[in-house]
Amino acid sequence: MPSVSQTLSVTNLIKQNAVLQRNTNVNIWGEGTPGNLVTITLGNENSVTTKISDKGSWSVKIPTGDAGGPYTLNIKDKTKTYNFGGILLGEVWLCSGQSNMGMPMKGWGAGGTIVNASQEISAANFPKIRVFRVAKKASYLQENEVFGKWVICNPDNAKHFSATAYFFARELYKKLNVPIGVIVAARGNSKGEAWTSSNSLTAINGFENVMADLEIAKQTPNTGKYKIDHINNGQQGFNTPGAIYNGMIYPVTPYTIKGVTWYQGENNSGDGIQYRDILRNLITEWRTAFKNVNMPFYIAQITPYEYNVNAKSQEVREAQFLAQNIPDVGTAVLLDTGERKQIHPSKKQEAGMRLAFWALAKQYNQNVAYSGPTYISSEFESGKGILKFSHNKGLKITGDGNFEIAGENGDFKKANAVVKNGTIELTSSTVPNPTQARYAWFNWVEATLFNGDNLPASSFRTTVPGIPKSTIK
Known part of the structure; x- marks a missing residue:
């Protein structure tokens, strides 16, 4: 950073046609001659002043209001004046x-x-x-x-x-x-x-x-x-x-x-x-x-x-x-x-x-579906596995399911998968005592598990090395 006389400069991020985050205090910064005063004015209302530090840097926050624009952002000290047009206030x-x-x-x-x-x-x-x-x-x-x-x-x-x-x-x-x-x-x-x-x-x-x-x-x-x-x-x-x-x-x-x-x-x-x-x-x-x-x-x-x-x-x-x-x-x-x-x-x-x-x-409290079925827990007993999900309204399986189950030996076999009351029941004649399951566990795979919003579930497994089962969700 400079410590000698220098013409005022402003970061490249805050120039012509920039969008500034609305309804907050946004940071504006640059460099210049130590001790000079920098004045920043947004539109015709918001104005703040700061002093350039001994190291030649300056930074200041200026309040923004509701979404709008275009505005002019005026930044000046005694060495230079900038007028950046087309400034909008919105979401960044x-x-x-x-x-x-x-x-x-x-x-x-x-x-x-x-x-x-x-x-x-x-x-x-x-x-x-x-x-x-x-x-x-x-x-x-x-x-x-x-x-x-x-x-x-x-x-x-x-x-x-x-x-x-x-x-x-x-x-x-x-x-x-x-x-x-x-x-x-x-x-x-x-x-x-x-x-x-x-x-x-x-x-x-x-x-x-x-x-x-x-x-x-x-x-x-x-x-x-x-x-x-x-x-x-x-x-x-x-x-x-x-x-x-x-x-x-x-x-x-x-x-x-x-x-x-x-x-x-x-x-x-x-x-x-x-x-x-x-x-x-x-x-x-x-x-x-x-x-x-x-x-x-x-x-x-x-x-x-x-x-x-x-x-x-x-x-x-x-x-x-x-x-x-x-x-x-x-x-x-x-x-x-x-x-x-x-x-x-x-x-x-x-x-x-x-x-x-x-x-x-x-962030914006809109009523939109944003997630497919999300695995949260499992139970294994009586030769079958029961998988539970959030975002499970309209839970459905297409194609062959892509589910596998295994016992304690970790030898996974293809499972029969059936939707029951918002859960998925897994069974396999080759795995009489299953203790774990996984879904879509391949590099290449086609999604087969969706909810009523037609959003897909992620690949997952019920047992993850290094992670307690209660935190897999």
Whole structure:
């Protein structure tokens, strides 16, 4: 940060056409000459003044009111005056993850397409929806600025938007009728550990020596275990712990947002048990960094896909399902939208809308169905298993069920599944004394368990290593 004379600057996140979170105090920040006074005026009413610190940084909160705009945001000191037009007050969400979050409306050709893309793009004329796409950057140190700009939603621009983020924003806009701003921070082919702070990972199995490994990587940038210079090469996987967090998330954390949507996990399909800890860690770290311990965090569950033989993506789906045990976390189940040979499924409408359903139900008190059948408990006796669910109104099984049961030996066999009074009864002639069950426990699988709202259940198992049975829900 500067400590000498400098022209006033403002973060790139708060400029022309920005959306500010309504009905709160939003943070505005930048740099300048130490000691200078900065005055910020929003519209014709709200005005605040702050002094630039000895280190050359400034930050101040300004109250916002009800949804509306466009307004002009005036920021000035004696060195410079900014007038940012097109400012809206509404709802602001961070949408982050890997390629299924980054995938644009226009698609990637052989790499994946969006259902009805041309029609969706042509109809994407919503000037009160704005998107800020964070430029890809990796760093060993926590950065202070991101690069990008707020873009108004119209057909010319929308083809470049994240499809999942767009459909999320559109659903919120249609239901709430207020401006919606989404900040998209995505990097395809990336692992979860790259998206959380490196020092927080040391308590996770496999990352005990991560800080020492990163120090070596800094000294040997081309030959070490970790690298960061390939951040813009999406064909290369990115797994450097903390590096994307430092470059693309940490500098966003001063911005005042409502919550987060997260679509990532495919690259962690080799170790779903470890991912369970990574995801929990990431949620905690982001909430701490945003200074909001109750920040809503909604996860798009990865879809079924024919991964390689060593993958256990069902364990990643389980980790995302179990994350709902964390307060203010929800999982949009996408088990019915997968494509066997395409890791970038085309039904991004479902991904964005189901994330929006969670937000609408939980943050905006809308009467919308937001969850499929959710496994909560089981009983095994008299040669059968009884599975209980919440969100079970209209519970139904399609196809062959995809249920399996096993005894104490863990040898799972296909089960007969019958819906009875909102529960599911499982039996198998080859398992006379079942003690455990699981559903859709494969990399590739087609969803067969739904509720009356036609929302699918997640993959699950009644016995999860390392987790007491009473907390599996």
